[in-house]
Amino acid sequence: MVQGRRLFLSGLVTAALVSSAQFAYAQNTITIGAIVPSSGPFAEWGRANTVTLDMLEKQINDGGGINGAKLKLVILDDAAKPAQAANDLRKLAGDDKVLAVAGPLTSGACEVTFPVANQMKVVSTSQASSKPGVAKANRPWAFRNTVDEGILAKTSVPYFKKAFNVKSVAIIYDAKDAVSTAIATKIMPTIFTENGIKVSNGDSPISFNTGDLDVSAQVTKLKSLNPDGVVIGADYSQAVTVLREMKRQGLMKPVIGGTPLISSAILQAAPEIPVVAPATFYATMKTPKAEKFVSELQPLLRKTSGLPKDIEPSMYDANIYEIVSMYIDAIKKADITGKPADLEADRTKIRDYMANLKGYEGFSGPVHFGADGDAVKNFFIVQGQNGSWGTKVTGCSASGGGC
Amino acid sequence: MLLQQLVNGLTLGAVYTLIALAFSLVMGILSVLNLAIGELFMLGGYIGFAVIAMHFPLPVALAAGMAGAAILSVVIQKVAYEPLRDAPLVTPMLSTLGFSIILQNVVTNVWGSDPLQLPSEMFDNRVALGSVDIGVMQLVVVGATVALVAIVAYIVQQTSVGRALRAVAESREVARLLGVSVNRVTLVAFLISGLLAGAAGVLISLHYAAITPYIGVDIGLKAIAVMVIGGTTRVFGALIAGPLIGIVEVFTIAYGGSQIRDLVVYGLMILILLLRPQGLLGGSRQDVGPRV
Amino acid sequence: MMSTYYAGLLADIGILLIGTLSVYVILATGQLSLGNAGFMGIGSYIASFLTVEWHWPLTVALVISALAASMIGIIVGFPALRLKGIYLAIATLGFGEMVRSFFLNFDRMGGSSGYHGMQHISLAYIWLWAAGIFLIVTILERSQLWLELRAVHDDETAAGLVGLNTTHIKVGAFGFGAAIAAIAGGLFAHHYVYIEPGNFGFERSIDFVLAVILGGSTVGAGAVVGAGLLILLPEWLRFLADWRLAAFGVLLILVLLLRRQGILDRPLLAKLTFRSGAW
Numbered sequence: 001m002v003q004g005r006r007l008f009l010s011g012l013v014t015a016a017l018v019s020s021a022q023f024a025y026a027q028n029t030i031t032i033g034a035i036v037p038s039s040g041p042f043a044e045w046g047r048a049n050t051v052t053l054d055m056l057e058k059q060i061n062d063g064g065g066i067n068g069a070k071l072k073l074v075i076l077d078d079a080a081k082p083a084q085a086a087n088d089l090r091k092l093a094g095d096d097k098v099l100a101v102a103g104p105l106t107s108g109a110c111e112v113t114f115p116v117a118n119q120m121k122v123v124s125t126s127q128a129s130s131k132p133g134v135a136k137a138n139r140p141w142a143f144r145n146t147v148d149e150g151i152l153a154k155t156s157v158p159y160f161k162k163a164f165n166v167k168s169v170a171i172i173y174d175a176k177d178a179v180s181t182a183i184a185t186k187i188m189p190t191i192f193t194e195n196g197i198k199v200s201n202g203d204s205p206i207s208f209n210t211g212d213l214d215v216s217a218q219v220t221k222l223k224s225l226n227p228d229g230v231v232i233g234a235d236y237s238q239a240v241t242v243l244r245e246m247k248r249q250g251l252m253k254p255v256i257g258g259t260p261l262i263s264s265a266i267l268q269a270a271p272e273i274p275v276v277a278p279a280t281f282y283a284t285m286k287t288p289k290a291e292k293f294v295s296e297l298q299p300l301l302r303k304t305s306g307l308p309k310d311i312e313p314s315m316y317d318a319n320i321y322e323i324v325s326m327y328i329d330a331i332k333k334a335d336i337t338g339k340p341a342d343l344e345a346d347r348t349k350i351r352d353y354m355a356n357l358k359g360y361e362g363f364s365g366p367v368h369f370g371a372d373g374d375a376v377k378n379f380f381i382v383q384g385q386n387g388s389w390g391t392k393v394t395g396c397s398a399s400g401g402g403c
Numbered sequence: 404m405l406l407q408q409l410v411n412g413l414t415l416g417a418v419y420t421l422i423a424l425a426f427s428l429v430m431g432i433l434s435v436l437n438l439a440i441g442e443l444f445m446l447g448g449y450i451g452f453a454v455i456a457m458h459f460p461l462p463v464a465l466a467a468g469m470a471g472a473a474i475l476s477v478v479i480q481k482v483a484y485e486p487l488r489d490a491p492l493v494t495p496m497l498s499t500l501g502f503s504i505i506l507q508n509v510v511t512n513v514w515g516s517d518p519l520q521l522p523s524e525m526f527d528n529r530v531a532l533g534s535v536d537i538g539v540m541q542l543v544v545v546g547a548t549v550a551l552v553a554i555v556a557y558i559v560q561q562t563s564v565g566r567a568l569r570a571v572a573e574s575r576e577v578a579r580l581l582g583v584s585v586n587r588v589t590l591v592a593f594l595i596s597g598l599l600a601g602a603a604g605v606l607i608s609l610h611y612a613a614i615t616p617y618i619g620v621d622i623g624l625k626a627i628a629v630m631v632i633g634g635t636t637r638v639f640g641a642l643i644a645g646p647l648i649g650i651v652e653v654f655t656i657a658y659g660g661s662q663i664r665d666l667v668v669y670g671l672m673i674l675i676l677l678l679r680p681q682g683l684l685g686g687s688r689q690d691v692g693p694r695v
Numbered sequence: 696m697m698s699t700y701y702a703g704l705l706a707d708i709g710i711l712l713i714g715t716l717s718v719y720v721i722l723a724t725g726q727l728s729l730g731n732a733g734f735m736g737i738g739s740y741i742a743s744f745l746t747v748e749w750h751w752p753l754t755v756a757l758v759i760s761a762l763a764a765s766m767i768g769i770i771v772g773f774p775a776l777r778l779k780g781i782y783l784a785i786a787t788l789g790f791g792e793m794v795r796s797f798f799l800n801f802d803r804m805g806g807s808s809g810y811h812g813m814q815h816i817s818l819a820y821i822w823l824w825a826a827g828i829f830l831i832v833t834i835l836e837r838s839q840l841w842l843e844l845r846a847v848h849d850d851e852t853a854a855g856l857v858g859l860n861t862t863h864i865k866v867g868a869f870g871f872g873a874a875i876a877a878i879a880g881g882l883f884a885h886h887y888v889y890i891e892p893g894n895f896g897f898e899r900s901i902d903f904v905l906a907v908i909l910g911g912s913t914v915g916a917g918a919v920v921g922a923g924l925l926i927l928l929p930e931w932l933r934f935l936a937d938w939r940l941a942a943f944g945v946l947l948i949l950v951l952l953l954r955r956q957g958i959l960d961r962p963l964l965a966k967l968t969f970r971s972g973a974w
Contacts, residue, residue: 434780434781435781483948498947501944501947504940504947505948509941512937624792662799663796666796670789676777676789
């Protein structure tokens with residue numbers, strides 16, 4: 001209760017600060033916006049994103065700011081609701097006069113927010129959306145710091161085939177979720193067939209719906225197909241339910257899926273079942289930049305109330321950190337003034353900087369953006385087993401190879 | 404596979420039965436749709452998890468989850484229903500919706516939005532009966548459901564409290580004339596309803612071993628369908644309709660129709676509403692739907 | 696000039712207002728619909744199909760989608776006659792879920808991947824429809840027909856006895872409500888330029904009902920208040936950070952407890968418009 005009251009008070013103070021800051025728009029402040037889902041079903045992601053961004057803001061300002069100007073991040077909650085995300089972008093671009101926006105997180109929110117970004121001519125870069133073609137449909141202002149699932153599967157499937165000697169797979173997916181449906185019904189069947197692996201239920205993949213507690217019937221059916229491996233098209237919180245049920249019914253077959261599977265929660269679900277998925281970041285990865293990021297962020301996340309005590313930085317924390325860092329680089333390098341009069345020109349410069357980005361050093365190596373607005377970067381095919389992720393293959397999402 | 408699916412369907416049906424009965428106690432007696440029942444179920448699950456995490460045995464967790472949900476159900480009765488008793492029926496329905504929003508968000512703030520999981524060693528024992536593989540927890544779920552339904556049926560049919568409940572269900576005015584305290588009866592209805600939702604929450608969350616703040620939403624809507632199919636005026640209706648829907652769902656999935664599962668269930672519900680509005684076991688009393 | 700942020704919210708309010716009115720006219724006959732998001736979805740998909748694939752002008756597409764939805768509304772309305780009160784509400788809930796589930800499986804229009812290609816419309820266009828429909832409902836409220844609707848609402852048997860055709864009135868209300876909801880759907884699709892089945896679930900249906908009841912279910916103007924509140928309140932509560940949606944729930948209960956008839960009712964409306972006495 002005391003905590004509640006303190007939150008309430010600090011909320012009031014923040015609100016007061018935010019609104020007064022709008023009027024006292026100082027020339028020596030650089031404002032960048034972010035849209036994260038801090039309430040609703042993805043609250044944990046949004047709240048961890050917020051901690052990440054607060055940390056970045058402090059790091060930049062402690063280090064002297066951007067070209068002498070102070071960095072201010074305006075972070076808005078969209079509750080994972082598309083309509084709120086679109087209005088958040090309107091508020092950030094129209095009222096808060098931000099130079100660029102990081103987010104929104106979900107593909108559903110991106111679908112309706114990216115068109116607004118194009119209307120308002122402000123860059124919007126998603127930290128998580130991986131539904132095929134969402135940025136591509138909303139050029140030139142929409143970007144995603146994520147890699148197309150179709151490209152990732154081209155590397156993950158051959159590894160899966162070799163590592164587990166897989167000759168046939170069966171598919172189960174969340175039919176209510178667009179990304180999961182795309183992965184399970186379009187991307188994976190094609191690539192498995194190309195690799196000479198039989199998809200036992202390619203014509204009639206087994207589906208469930210987001211929010212289903214019970215997937216026992218689906219798993220029993222999966223088991224009756226007797227596959228060597230299982231494709232799960234679902235985000236990790238739904239996949240946890242499927243893995244638990246697979247374990248309960250003794251279907252101890254290796255699992256493959258897309259980036260939405262990556263999380264520490266999924267490692268606890270059925271530690272005996274190997275899970276193969278692509279990632280551009282995971283908390284135990286071993287690059288100097290990532291290790292530094294995790295060592296700084298993890299303690300902050302763990303002491304934030306409302307987040308689990310054993311939370312680790314997620315791929316989406318890393319992605320949003322990269323996105324805002326890229327914006328900051330753009331401001332430093334692209335002759336951006338941050339003056340209200342130059343707002344439109346500044347936003348265009350950020351867009352051009354993003355589109356022509358070269359050699360930005362991300363957590364997994366250099367990052368740039370393809371013509372479709374999606375990131376081109378190194379990725380890892382990781383395997384989770386017995387409670388931790390380990391890299392098995394490293395790839396690059398550039399079409400010609402080599403990032 | 405057929406028998407295994409039957410077991411799956413029965414377990415799922417047991418879940419539906421308990422939640423549907425929680426709905427129907429309030430709905431059958433007061434004609435109010437308590438939209439917070441899905442969240443009472445969810446809360447029961449979280450309390451059960453918390454108690455198990457403190458290394459208490461299952462019966463303690465069950466008792467705690469039931470008590471927690473029942474207390475909250477009584478609060479809902481006092482705050483959201485009682486003051487609006489004479490308002491059109493849609494008004495208390497929306498105030499219970501307010502509670503459902505509050506509960507989802509408070510639980511998110513306390514326990515987080517990611518799935519809370521039990522260490523997988525717990526409650527994993529299984530028994531093999533021929534080709535069919537049954538989890539011990541599945542037996543507990545089904546057994547507890549039958550026991551709880553029997554207890555509720557006994558209370559409703561055999562005790563003075565039950566007679567009062569049925570009297571109020573028939574007519575508030577007549578019940579009042581007969582000296583029944585309507586206030587007390589509605590309190591009892593909400594209390595039992597909360598106990599059932601809480602029990603369902605504990606059993607199910609321990610069986611599936613993973614829980615999120617939003618698990619009550621879809622299962623709540625499904626349970627409304629089960630309640631309607633079973634009939635709101637007979638306790639045993641839910642005991643028939645729960646497994647029926649569970650098995651219908653499971654076989655729709657098993658025979659290639661996993662995508663049309665919801666169409667089938669809600670279609671069945673509408674069909675029952677049109678052909679037999681009193682439900683499968685609803686007796687002959689035509690429900691006089693009060694004004695909304 | 697209005698901030699684009701408030702312009703966005705105003706567009707949401709306009710669309711929600713239309714959806715709210717669709718529930719209002721059905722509720723006027725004493726029937727509660729928890730499935731109007733289904734009609735909204737039908738309108739949304741039909742209008743989008745017509746403008747994107749057949750390049751029809753939006754206004755024509757909206758009218759066609761409203762007619763189609765109204766036909767479905769009438770088809771739904773007839774069996775609904777057998778049901779009363781909360782059972783009717785539950786049946787409409789089932790209808791809404793079935794429509795959502797149908798579009799989820801309707802691959803021709805994208806299924807769960809959603810549907811694109813609509814042209815963005817202006818705020819003025821949305822409000823032209825919202826104001827037009829509001830005006831029609833207001834005129835209807837002062838007509839002989841409305842008295843008949845209310846008679847069915849207050850006592851259906853008596854209304855039947857004095858010679859009112861309760862069947863026509865109840866089914867007609869469903870058809871009219873469905874048409875209005877469909878227009879809300881068409882405008883929604885062309886405001887967000889993207890639709891998916893999840894947009895038209897139970898949550899949306901209950902939003903419509905919530906706006907009617909919060910705003911005041913006895914006067915059409917209540918829908919304006921309710922729709923405005925439902926969109927603006929979560930925005931105004933942003934200072935509460937993680938607790939804003941929980942606070943929204945608390946406020947919702949408080950409003951219902953303090954003003955069970957809704958914020959706006961006839962006496963208040965009369966006071967606000969400096970009119971004395973009852974209408």
